[in-house]
Amino acid sequence: MTSGRTVRGRATIMDVARAAEVSRQTVSNVVNQPSRVAPDTLARVTKEIARLGFRPSRAARNLKQERAGAWGVELNSRGAGRLGSVLDSFLVHLTTRSRRHDAHIVPFTAPDHETPIPAYQDLLASRIADGFVLTDTRHEDPRPQWLRDNGIPFAAFGRIWDDPSHTAWVDVDGAAGVEAAVRHLAERGFDRIGFLGWPPGSPVGDDRRTGWSRATADLGLARADWQATSAQDLAAASAAAGPLIDGLGRGAALVCASDVLAVGAWVCLTERGWRPGLDFGLVGFDDTDLAAALRLSTVRQPLADAADRVLDLLGGEPSASGLLLPPELVIRASSSPRATAPTEMRHT
Amino acid sequence: MTSGRTVRGRATIMDVARAAEVSRQTVSNVVNQPSRVAPDTLARVTKEIARLGFRPSRAARNLKQERAGAWGVELNSRGAGRLGSVLDSFLVHLTTRSRRHDAHIVPFTAPDHETPIPAYQDLLASRIADGFVLTDTRHEDPRPQWLRDNGIPFAAFGRIWDDPSHTAWVDVDGAAGVEAAVRHLAERGFDRIGFLGWPPGSPVGDDRRTGWSRATADLGLARADWQATSAQDLAAASAAAGPLIDGLGRGAALVCASDVLAVGAWVCLTERGWRPGLDFGLVGFDDTDLAAALRLSTVRQPLADAADRVLDLLGGEPSASGLLLPPELVIRASSSPRATAPTEMRHT
DNA sequence: ACTCGAAATGTGAACGTTCAAATCCGCCTC
DNA sequence: GAGGCGGATTTGAACGTTCACATTTCGAGT
Incomplete structure (x- = not known):
């Protein structure tokens, strides 16, 4: 039994072709267009591919097809503290899902957070990435405009706030999440429900506040002064x-x-000797490990699904409008006035 | 002024060669071996490279050189909760530094955390990565053995605990970090210094405990029962x-x-009405954002440096022994019995 | 038997770069 | 002034794949 392999490195398409006694192109078709190959040939070539452990060289394919098969993701674009950031978690899901979409993820950082564009250009110029996944979209974000002007494929996790004509985004409906949290607390018998948010101007924060305003108004519990803001x-x-x-x-x-x-509030409760859930209801947002550790009810973003959808947008045809995914309310001890809920419950 | 560019896509080496009236190879030399090119030619070609925005195609270079110019990094390999994990932060530094090392980072996840090897094989077979950065090394880790048996380049952030003959690692001296923390607390006048660690068996945790044992013994403050463990x-x-x-x-x-x-301990102090630093000294480890937010003294790992060194190991010649980097003590309010230290201080 | 067409398979070329080797050219030496 | 030397530059080939097209095969229809 001959090895059929090049000495150095792994088997190439020619090694398989020789072993299966067909041409390069037929092997290529087996890999890329199996329907064009006769069944018995397909079987024979497939068997040799498996025996030799052949996998097409990404480099050669990339060169010929003039694409990198990779999407760039800017890490830590704001340079801000990363405490409990969901973006790390999103990156993990994106990485996991990218396998199915037959692409991989290339993270990068911009040396200067104020002018990220050169870092994007760099990746494109070297043909390391074909396009980008944008995260942490914000007002006055220069990236969507620039990417579209240059015809560069991209999709965002987070709405593209400044321009409704950019529809290549997937986001989580923060307002709906907060609204669900408010309604849940009301159901559990809480009749004074406040909101602790971020200072106005952050689109994500403003969106979440909207959910509180809407739900308390609907329930007849609205009180404008029951809110505060913090970084x-x-x-x-x-x-x-x-x-x-x-x-x-x-x-x-x-x-x-x-x-x-929410953890900040939790600390205050602890200082006052109030037990979260029993003496005071508390619901956070993001379902970080922090929340799980403190048995804090929270709103979970469907990150795996969002990652999948973002990759769909990049791979396929453009959609007519952005996609808003519903988050999921995770109910734990901090919103249970009765000491019930021994097991964790979930409501969508 | 002619554009000199291919219509579709960006400038190639031939576009530059024509514009500068030299051959392909000279342009290649300007990029890769500038010393071989005459000064005036160098200047002329460099100018054209800048004017046309030429950057060598990674795909073509990869194909010719038979390497991917990328290192794989397994994310979330243990599938455990990621609360305050320094690995996310390490990934960011690795990504940032990879630019200088003229490589990029390809994150990936293993579908099955128990048998990670197939995922590593996959990346190699497709020639997406040339080798790997290992994180989260542990006892009975199958990866170093397999990688070395197959002659695959790798370097680890974290000691390779089972086999001292593997020297391609960089780690942070956890024992020294804890020892510095103990000595610092002793200097500040604390004479009863306990240790809260992880359950025995985790090499990193055991290492850190060693620092406490050593320092308290040296200082004559040793008390075996002043310790506890927690997940x-x-x-x-x-x-x-x-x-x-x-x-x-x-x-x-x-x-x-x-x-x-440390935050768990901080919560206990808060419950008892004891002020961290004034009524009870507290030092953590890792310098997460959590610690900064609570003004908690902590031991900071030199992650940027570690990332740099790991990339050095991958790029260059093998070192004779692993590299143990000293961490840095970050002193904040939680270890200051006098209400001093209005500004943050650092001690190496 | 002969043509025709579709299905199956094979061939030449190209993607953009770098390696190895060849060529060019000015200058020094004898 | 021929020969040689060495630095600078060019040329030919190759990396492994896929695209576009060419060729072969085979069965059905006349």
Whole structure:
């Protein structure tokens, strides 16, 4: 039994072709267009491919097809603290799903966070990536405009806030998530429900606040002063939550724009000796490990699904409109006035 | 002024060669071996490269050189909770540094965490990566053995615990970090210094505990019972820290194997109304954003440096022994009995 | 038997780069 | 002034694949 392999490196398409006694192109067709190959030939070639462990060289394919088969993802684009960031988690899902979409993910960082475009250009110029997955979209984001002007494929996790004509995005409906949290707390008997959010101007934060306003209005529980804002920082959140919690009083509840803010509030409750859930309702947002560790109810983003959809957008035809995915409410001890719920429950 | 570019796509080496009136190879030399080119030619070609925005096609280079110019990094290899994981942060540094090392990083995940090898094989077979950066090395790790048996380049962030003959690793000296923390607390006047670690068996955790044993023995403060263990989980840490803190008493101090554990202890202190730093000393490990937010002293791993060194190992000649980097003590309020230190201080 | 067409398979060329070897050219030496 | 030397530059070939097209095969229809 001959090895049939090149000495150095792994089997090439020619090794398989010789072993199966067919031409290069037939092997190529077996891999890429199996329907064009006669059944017995297909079987024979497939067998040799398996025996030799042949896998097409990405480099050769890329060169011929003039594409890299990879999507760039900018890491840490804002340079901000990464506490409990869902983006790390999104990257993991994106990486996992990319396998099915027969592409891979190339992370990169921009040396200068204010002008990210050169880093994007760099990846394209070297033909390392064919296009990009945008995360952390924001107001005045220069990237979507530039990418479209240059005809570069991209899709975003996060709405493209400035321009409704960009439809290549997938996002999670934060307002709906917060609204579900409010309704859940109301069902559990809380009749004073406040909101701790981020300072106005952040589109994601504003969106989440909208959910609170809408739900409390619908339920006849609206009180404009039952809210406060804080940066995405534990110490700041704790400072902001204190007065709000005191204003709401024992037996009330609080929905937060993020788990970090919720943990800040949780610290305040602990300081006051109030037990989350029993003495005061609390719901966070993002379902970070932090929330799980503290048995904090929270709103979970469907990150795996979002990653899948983003890759669909990149691979396939453009969609007519953005896609808003519903988040999932994860109910834990911090929103259960009765000491029920021994097992974790989920509501969509 | 002619554009000189191929209509579709960006400028190729031939476009530059024609524009500068030299051959392909001279342009190639300008890019890869500038010393071989005469100064005036170099200047002329360099100018054309800049004007046309030429960057060598990675795909073509990869094909010719039979290497991918990329290193694979397995994400989330243990599938465990990722709370405050330094690995995400390491990935960011690795990505940033990879640019200088003229390679890029390809993250991937293994479908089955117990048998990661097929996923590694997959990346190699497709020639997507030339080798790997290993993280989260552990006892009975099958990866180093397999990689070496197959002659695949790799370097690890984390010691290769089972086999001292594998020297391609960079790690942070956890024992030294904990020792520095203990000595710092002793200098600040704390004379009862406990340790909250992970359950025995984790090499990283055992290493860090060693630092506490060594330092307390040196200082004559050793007390075997002033320690407790907990999994890397906030609730568990809080439960484990309670009795330990009570046993040590007000005015004592605690060094923890991670920031997560330290936050668990911090929660206990808060519940007892003890102010961290003033009533009880506390030092964590990893310098996560969590620690910064709570003004927690901690031990910072030099991740950027570690990433650089790992890439050095991959690119260059093998080293005779592994490299142990010293961590840096970050002093914040939680270890300052006097309410000093308005600005953050660092000690190496 | 002969043509025709579709299905199956094979061939030449090209993607853009780098390696190895060949050529060019000015200058020094004897 | 022929020969040689060495630095600078060019030429031919190849990396492994897929595209576009050419060729072969085979069975059905006349």
